[in-house]
Amino acid sequence: MNQKIFIKTFGCQMNEYDSNRIYDSVKKIGLHKTEKYEDANYYLLNTCHIRDKAKEKVYHEIGRVKKIFRFKKKPLVIIAGCVAQAENQEMIKREPYIDLIIGPQSYHKINEMILSYNEKGKKIEETEFDVVSKFQYLSQIKNHTGKVSSFLTIQEGCDKFCHFCVVPYTRGPEYSRPFKQVVDEAKHLVDNGTKEIILLGQNVNAYDSGGYRLSNLILEIENFPGIERVRYTTSHPKDMTQDLIEVYKHSKKLMPLVHLPVQSGSDKILDLMNRKHTIKEYLSTYDKFKKMNPKIEFSSDFIIGYPGEDKEDFNRTLDLIKRVKFINSYSYIFNPRPGTVAANLKLTDKKISAERLEQIQSQLYDNQVKMNKSLENQTLNVLVENLTEDKLQVFGRSDYMTSVIFDGKESDIGKIVPVKIKDTNRSTLFGETINTSNEKVA
Numbered sequence: 001m002n003q004k005i006f007i008k009t010f011g012c013q014m015n016e017y018d019s020n021r022i023y024d025s026v027k028k029i030g031l032h033k034t035e036k037y038e039d040a041n042y043y044l045l046n047t048c049h050i051r052d053k054a055k056e057k058v059y060h061e062i063g064r065v066k067k068i069f070r071f072k073k074k075p076l077v078i079i080a081g082c083v084a085q086a087e088n089q090e091m092i093k094r095e096p097y098i099d100l101i102i103g104p105q106s107y108h109k110i111n112e113m114i115l116s117y118n119e120k121g122k123k124i125e126e127t128e129f130d131v132v133s134k135f136q137y138l139s140q141i142k143n144h145t146g147k148v149s150s151f152l153t154i155q156e157g158c159d160k161f162c163h164f165c166v167v168p169y170t171r172g173p174e175y176s177r178p179f180k181q182v183v184d185e186a187k188h189l190v191d192n193g194t195k196e197i198i199l200l201g202q203n204v205n206a207y208d209s210g211g212y213r214l215s216n217l218i219l220e221i222e223n224f225p226g227i228e229r230v231r232y233t234t235s236h237p238k239d240m241t242q243d244l245i246e247v248y249k250h251s252k253k254l255m256p257l258v259h260l261p262v263q264s265g266s267d268k269i270l271d272l273m274n275r276k277h278t279i280k281e282y283l284s285t286y287d288k289f290k291k292m293n294p295k296i297e298f299s300s301d302f303i304i305g306y307p308g309e310d311k312e313d314f315n316r317t318l319d320l321i322k323r324v325k326f327i328n329s330y331s332y333i334f335n336p337r338p339g340t341v342a343a344n345l346k347l348t349d350k351k352i353s354a355e356r357l358e359q360i361q362s363q364l365y366d367n368q369v370k371m372n373k374s375l376e377n378q379t380l381n382v383l384v385e386n387l388t389e390d391k392l393q394v395f396g397r398s399d400y401m402t403s404v405i406f407d408g409k410e411s412d413i414g415k416i417v418p419v420k421i422k423d424t425n426r427s428t429l430f431g432e433t434i435n436t437s438n439e440k441v442a
Contacts, residue, residue, distance in 0.1 A: 005031040006040035006075075010057065011048020013233065014200050015081055017151040019046045022080065022107055024141045029111050038068050042114070043075040047083035049166050049337065055083050062097055076117060078102065078110075082170035086339070088127045103127035105156070105172055108137030129172035131156055139181045143188055148385045148414050149229075149397070150194040154182050154217065155201030160236060162263075163274045163341035164303065164334065167202050174203060179212040186221050195414050196229035196383055197221055205235040205244055215243040222253035228383060228416055231401070233259045237277040240285045248293040257327075257400045258289060261301035265320030266313035269306050274341070279320065286324055297371070297400055298324055302331040304360055305353030307345035314356050321363050327371045327400060329364050333357050365426055372402065372424035379434060380404070382419045384412040398429065406431040 005026055009019040022044065023033055034040055043065055047058055058079060069075060078100040079091060085103035092098050100113055106126040113124050145151075157172040158165070186197055199217065201207060207214040214232060222230050230253050237260055247254055260282075264270055267278050289296045302317060321329075333353045336343040347353075375398075382396040382404045394408035396417070405428060406419045419431040 002030050002032070003041035004034040004039055005042040005044060006034050006037040007044045007046065008037070008061070009046045011046075011081070013151050013198065014153055014156075014202070015046050015048055017153045017200055018081070018104060018107060019044075020145050020151075021138050021141075021143065022046070022110060024144055025107065025110055025138070026114070028141070029115060031114075037065070038072075040075045042078065044078040044080055047079060047081035049082035049086050049170055055087060058083055058091070059095060062095055066097055076100070076114065078114075080104070080107070080110075082166065085127050085170040086166060088125050092123055092125060099123055101125040101127065103129075104170065105129045105131045105134055108134045131172060131175045135177050135181060139185065143185050144192065145189060145194070146192045147194060148383065149196040149198065150189045151198050151200050152182065152186055152189065153177070153200045154214075155204055155207045158202045159206075160203065160238070160276060161274060161341075163272070164306070164337065166337045166340060169339055171202055174206055176207045176209040179209045179217065182209075182217060183220055187224060190224045190226050193414060195227065196231065197227065199230070199232040201232075202234065203236045203239055204232045205239040205241070213241065213243055215241075215247045218244075218247055218251065218254055222251060227253065229399075230254050231257070235260050237262065237275075237282050237285060242288075245285075245288050245292055248289065248296060255399050255401070256293060256296045257299060258296055259299045260285070262320065263301060263303050264306065264309070264313065265317035266309070269309055269313050272308050273303075273306060279316070283323070297327045299328040299401075300324075300326050300330075302329060302360060302364075303334050304331060304357045305348035305350075306334045307342060307347060309348055309356075314359075318359065318363060321360065321367070325367050325371075326364060327367055328402070331357060331360050331364060368426050369424075371400075372426065372429060375421045375429060376424055377421065379418050379420050380429070380431070381416050382406070382431075383416055384408055384414065386413060403428045404431060405429070406433060408433060 007019050009015050031042060045058060045061055076099050077097055079098055080102045081104055084101045088101050091101060099117055102110055106128055109126050155176050157174045158167045159174045161168050205214050218230050262282055263273060263275060265279060380398050382398055384394050384396040386395055387410060388395050393405050394412055396404050398404055404419060408417055418434045420434055421429050421431040423430040
């Protein structure tokens with residue numbers, strides 16, 4: 001078999017990691033990636049179920065494919081990811097154009113599914129929670145990602161059962177990959193040229209394998225020759241342990257940005273969400289981090305208009321944002337996910353929710369602008385990832401994950417470069433290399 005596969009990924013970083021690993025697998029049966037879906041013999045959608053209308057996006061995408069291949073041989077259409085897990089057989093019944101359905105814990109079976117379909121022409125749905133077999137299989141296939149910054153999944157699933165969230169139903173219970181398995185994959189990424197590893201998990205700080213915690217993984221990986229930076233996401237406030245906080249006191253490669261979703265500033269709403277933490281506990285964790293390393297900054301997630309949210313609850317969220325000064329956060333209006341506890345609750349008025357979201361985002365954006373403005377005329381260390389689209393400048397990220405564009409060169413890719421920041425906007429810093437600056441002065 002020597003054919004082409006097009007892979008389109010929706011949603012989180014974990015899906016991006018999964019898509020890369022799916023490709024590592026299907027290469028074993030002779031499939032090669034194409035960036036042009038009209039050339040594909042196999043068309044795979046890796047889906048996300050977190051946001052509203054995720055399922056409809058899949059059907060819309062299938063509609064586009066049907067038009068493109070109307071007068072060509074139909075590709076084998078594969079739906080993967082969390083929508084596949086949640087909807088499975090219903091998708092095949094509703095849309096006969098779909099051939100294979102595979103959930104996020106069954107990717108180790110994708111090759112045999114493809115080969116079986118090619119032989120028998122029978123539609124297949126595979127959505128068992130078999131995460132142990134999945135990672136055992138993937139550990140035997142080299143991760144060929146050669147990016148400067150690479151994702152590495154270390155933990156999957158969730159036992160928290162927040163009332164708004166589908167993850168426990170689409171990714172299953174919490175599972176931590178064996179320590180050695182993670183370390184070996186990290187080593188291979190570094191050998192491939194990766195300079196920054198971002199450790200991933202639905203509750204990444206719940207990682208616990210044979211007594212090894214996330215803190216142990218960070219300390220192990222940062223000692224690899226060639227590794228420049230380590231990050232992790234996403235954390236749950238309930239799992240933020242002291243050993244992880246203390247790593248920030250000594251580590252020189254763990255970046256000082258903590259993404260710690262709070263969702264609401266109101267204890268009443270947190271209880272309704274079943275978040276299992278209070279604002280007092282959240283702020284206590286925040287203070288511990290700041291005491292350990294004052295350079296640490298926070299980002300977060302906020303759900304606005306959750307059922308039961310009144311003006312006082314909303315104001316408490318606004319107060320929390322002003323108190324912590326989150327420098328980069330995600331915020332969106334609550335949308336019910338089928339199968340969750342919150343799915344059938346009475347919704348907050350849409351107009352009120354939209355007005356509150358606008359206020360929240362205004363405050364969050366103000367925090368970002370102030371943070372970025374404070375960096376003007378300062379020199380930052382930037383890890384260069386690639387050339388800009390016009391090839392005239394380079395793109396990299398600061399310690400705080402902020403985008404930086406400056407007058408570097410292609411040979412800077414993969415290096416930490418000191419950059420003097422000359423201008424900023426809400427999302428991006430613009431600068432020039434120190435050497436270039438000195439030459440101009442001279």
